[in-house]
Each structure stands twice: as C-alpha cells, then as structure tokens.
Amino acid sequence: MAISRKVKNALNGASWVRRMFEEGEELKRIYGEENVYDFSLGNPNLEPPSSLKKALKDLAEHPITGMHRYMPNNGYSETRKAIAEYLKEESGLPFNEKHVVMTVGAAGGLNVILKALLDEGDEVIVPYPYFMEFKSYIENFGGEIRLVETNHDFSLNLSEIEKAIQAKTKAILINSPNNPTGVVYDHACIEKLGDLLKKKSKELGKNLHLITDEAYRRIVFDQIHLPIVFRFYPHTIRVTSHSKDLSLPGERIGYVAVSPLCEDVDEMMAAIVFANRTLGFVNAPALMQRLVAPLQRNSVNVREYEEKRDLFYHALTSFGYEVVKPQGAFYLFPKAPIEDDVALVKELQSKRILTVPGRGFGKPGHFRIAYAVDKKVIEGSLPGFKEVAEKYRV
C-alpha cells in the first residue's frame, strides 16, 4: 500500500462536516446554489473590517523592503509586543512579547502546543460535544483524547472532569465560545475549573495544563464578557486566531500565548517555537502578522451575527426545536426531534437544507447549524425547518 496505514484508517472515517459539504455540492449542482441553504461550514460571510482593508492597501502601495522575508520563528517582535500589551491589559498579568508566538491560525497553534507538550500515551481531556479535529491533533503526537460529558446546557461538568483526571493526564482542552454549541463558559465555571486543576495538580504532584481554544473569542452576544482564563489558573495556554474576529480564515493567522505564571515558561516557549519550526509552519504568514498587529481591539460587526442568532433561535424554538441558546460563535446545536441525527440531517437535505449530524461532534441526537451566512439564506430555510419539525410533531 502506498499511503500510511494510520492515515488510510482515518480516511475511511472521513469527517462528517466534509461529507455533508460534498453532498451539499451535489445538491447545489442539481438545484442551483441559490436554492440550497448551506449551514454546513463555519466560513464567515462577513468581510474583514475596513481598517484591515485599508492597512493592506497602504502596505501594498508603500511596500516595506524585506516585508516578505523570514523573521524569527516566533514572529515579528512588533506584532508580539502589540498582542502582549493587549494581554497584559486584559489579564493584569506581566505578559511580554516572549510569551507570544504567532501561528498559522488556531489549528496550527493547537498542533504546535500539543507537540510541545505530549509524549506517547499522555491524555488530553476534552469536554464533548467538541470540534472533532481535536482528536486528530492530539493523536498526531501520540497523545490520547479523553472525552468527558458536559451538562444538559453544554456547560462544563466539573465532576466529570475531576473523575477523568489521572496520572496520564497532561492537559485539558476547552473551547469557549464553543464549536459546535455556541455556548460560552461563564466566570464561575472557569473559576471552578481553575480551582479543580490547582487541586488535582497538587494531588498528582505535577502541573496540569489548561489549553483554551478561543478562536471565537470576540464573537460574543448579550453584552457578556468572556472570562479571561489566564486569571484563574497559572498553567494556561491560549490559542486563538483572527479567522473569525477579523474574518481572515483563509489567511491562517493566529497566536499562542502562555501565561507568564506558567511553570518553566521559558522552556515552554522554546518548545513551542521549536514545534512551530519543525512541524513546517516555520512562521505565521508575514504580511498578515503585520496587518493584524494594530487591530487587536478590532473586529467585524458582531451584532450581525447576534441578529442572525436571534432570528434563527426564535424561529427554531417557535417551530418546537429544543435549542440551548448560544451566547457566542456562529453555531446552533439543536436536539434532533428524532433519535437518529443522520436521518434528521437527511430529512433536512430533502428540503435543501445542509447541516451536520451531532455525531460529527461526538454527540449523536443533535445537529449543528453554522449560520455565518447571508440573512436571506436563514430566512429561505425556515419553511423547510418548520416542515421537518411538523413532520416529527416536536
């Protein structure tokens, strides 16, 4: 056989998101793109803020000599300084540029962190439903994923997490605002998690790491504030990107920041930079590093996502769907009105509506709607959602 056995096995269990995407392409060929309501992918429909567009235009008009060359593997000092300044203000902790590594998006950042941390057999705890790529990322480095249940409202179940922590546990990976549920973990929840990790670290005689994937960190609604995880636990590593806040997912620009309070923080940074280099990322794209530096406090108009959330959530609940109201990201994760989520997704497909079955996120019996689409796509889909709800008399 030509390819790796491991990869061959993984290919056989192809991602649900991808499978739905492909079936959707087929539907679009048959019915025309405008007649298909595609909620399968989380691909932001908003354009980047005008400040970014302007910065790109200025730089293209007045290029700086050497602006496309290699820079240190952790990124431009200026960009890391700007981010550290922001982190310092946000957390009150003594961040400086050495605590920040620019990465090829959050996905690149997660791989880099996991390579830096994991040895064969180390476990990483992940609450589910979850973004299933996490499993691949952890297994890339010989780690094992340990899934733990969340509460009915998809908030963290601390006692499940406590039960899961044992000698092989290296880290816990949380994602808030969450993909696929849109749920945001509140201050009390993060505080309790921090306390639990402190307690368990003491018991185990080693420091557990808290990896917080905040790719959707600026997409929050109802005027809530995302808790600053750094404040609640010293061995915290944040990974995030500008894919959603600045609508740059195709450009692969993000960063990893390690708490200045983290054990052996210098060694950790060296390990992360080493992983960034040897996994072949080398450095985050140069041009984008320069553009995002001054935009750490900017974002797309989040109210647009909030309005879509409101529209969609109210419609679906009025049709009888059971939905945890999300406070962030651009996903809804309703309960399927029948047990079989794949059958439900197929039924929605018959109405030319594309969603992803919950089992694609480790949680059968639900389905994910990615609503970073034009409002008219949402509006066009509602009769179909209603018909399906009525068929199953939710």
Place this chain on the structure above:
Amino acid sequence: MAISRKVKNALNGASWVRRMFEEGEELKRIYGEENVYDFSLGNPNLEPPSSLKKALKDLAEHPITGMHRYMPNNGYSETRKAIAEYLKEESGLPFNEKHVVMTVGAAGGLNVILKALLDEGDEVIVPYPYFMEFKSYIENFGGEIRLVETNHDFSLNLSEIEKAIQAKTKAILINSPNNPTGVVYDHACIEKLGDLLKKKSKELGKNLHLITDEAYRRIVFDQIHLPIVFRFYPHTIRVTSHSKDLSLPGERIGYVAVSPLCEDVDEMMAAIVFANRTLGFVNAPALMQRLVAPLQRNSVNVREYEEKRDLFYHALTSFGYEVVKPQGAFYLFPKAPIEDDVALVKELQSKRILTVPGRGFGKPGHFRIAYAVDKKVIEGSLPGFKEVAEKYRV
C-alpha cells in the same frame, strides 16, 4: 517536567544554524550590524518581482468579496489549475488540478507528504550533507532517517543509495539545487536514480517514493536546465515553494505535486489533503495563493545570485579554499582548511564573519556560506576569509 521529553531532548541539541544566528546577533550588538558579515541564514535579500508587487497592489485596491475566506483544503482550483498547466508543459505528463495541493511553504509540504506516507519505523533515505530539518520532519511521523553518503562533488552516489534500500525503505528524499552545497543533480544522475528505484521497487514488490524538494528550483546558473524528475520515475512527489523564486519566504506559500503516474494517485492526494488539514495547516494562505497563480514562469533576477556566486567562488578559490562550484541555490559549502569545522567557524567569527559548521548539515569538516545578501557584505568579508586562509596556509 512540563514539556514533552522528546522535544526537550531535541532542544538540547539545538540547530547549528540557530546557534550561529544567535552568536551573530551578539556580534552585531558589539560591532554594529554593518560591521558583521552574516552568511548564516538563507534569507533572500532580493525583493519579489514587480509583477507580484503590482498584483498585490491591484488586489488590495480592488478586493474580491470572500478573498480571505476558507477554500477547499487543497487550495483554490484556479491556482492549482495554473500550476498543473505549467507542470504538464514541463513534464509532458497529464497533470491536472487534482494532482496539486497548495501548502504552507515547502517545509509544510514536506511534513504533509511525510505524514501521508509514513508509519512507525518506515525509513526515508536522505543523501548528506543535507538540510537537517529533514530529520525532524521524518521523525515527526515515526519515520527514521537513513543517511547516505554523496560523492566528492556532492553528486548522488547511486551505489550507496542502492545499498541503503531495504524492506523498511518507504521513500528517498532528494534536494536539488541543494542546501547546503548548491549542487544540482544532472539529467544522467536523475535518470540513473529513476532506473535504480524502478529496479528496487520490483525487487521489493512495492513502489518506493521519490520525494524531490525543489525549493530552489528556479535559482540555477550557467544556463543549465534542472532535470524534470517526474519524467524519470512514476512515483515522484515534488514539493516546492515560492520562497526563493518569488522571494516570499515569510509568506509560506508552496505546493506539493504528485505524478499522475504515481500508484493510487487519488488515494495519495486524499491522504495529502487530509494531512494538510489535520496537521493544522488547513490551507495555504489565501491571498498568496491568488498572487502566485499567474507567476509560475516568473522569478526574481537569478543573474544577481549568479554574479554573487561567481564573485564569492572565485575569491575563495583564489585564497586557496577548496570549493565545489555550485550551479544553483545561494550556498557555498567549502572544505574547512582545518579538520575542526566548529573551530574554523569560530576563527571566521573573530573576523566578524558568520557561517555555519558543516556538522549542522551532517558533514563535519566543511562550512556553509549563505550568500543571498547584498554584494557589499560579500566584498566586505573577503579580507577576513583571506586572513583565515593564510593563517591555516591552505
């Protein structure tokens, strides 16, 4: 311990290139940047061609809606089509867009290929001296590097390669024009390699893969033509980037192309795309994919590198250094006039000249000069090189 044991061990044996770079920074602090002759890093000093700058300016002025969004994991269809067209013309083989995957530079591409190919214990043959990152890339996926000697002129030693091939061999990885030697493998050499791999594949009852890293493919001198490896062996995978030909190393844009004649090419492409996604690259940077598409036949003014090669090569040989004359890339790899290459590099440092010892490329007794620098840096360094040569009476 906080970080991975594997990574900790690797950190202890930090890269020579990096070590030299850091010592160089120290020298620059002491003597001023303009008084240090830095040949430690292969960071192209030429700016991208004006066609690229213009394309960037046009796109920034007239942005296309959605141009920063996610696209399929293998990249834009338009970009892959443009590259396939070029490959088809160059090789005479029936390439189409499905045989091309856009990657985060050649380093990203190599990691993606190796993940797609390797299982634990598989061997990859690499002729040395070699770019030492290859070892990390291979080991990232449980593979083992099998180094084979080259001839005195750094050309491939086919009988050494033949001896090294055995049941565990999965692939051979060649790099021409070569880093660190600048040597280009000629047609006869590639043809013989292709024949050898066909013979050994038959004997072993499995198809060996030929991975050809052509990051420097357009930086060739003396009007030579780089052999098109695809023509000589069906199971060939090319990885390259636009870091050197378009001077975009910081932007991380390259591609992997698999021969249409490769065994199970569809499965191979699926594996490569899967690896690109799950290693966290997701896709090559969107903006750069768009910019490089129409520039497949363009490059920086290679004559500038050739002139530097001539200047440097003639000066060093006139001082008595023994140097294989390179026909590509922007490196010279002279024999050290004393046995200890680290001592020689330190001696050069005393003249404020930064180079990298040959052991950083698996070949002690030599040293690498990266001359992608301004001409005046080369000129300024020559008296120092001369003094060192005289000291050791080469």
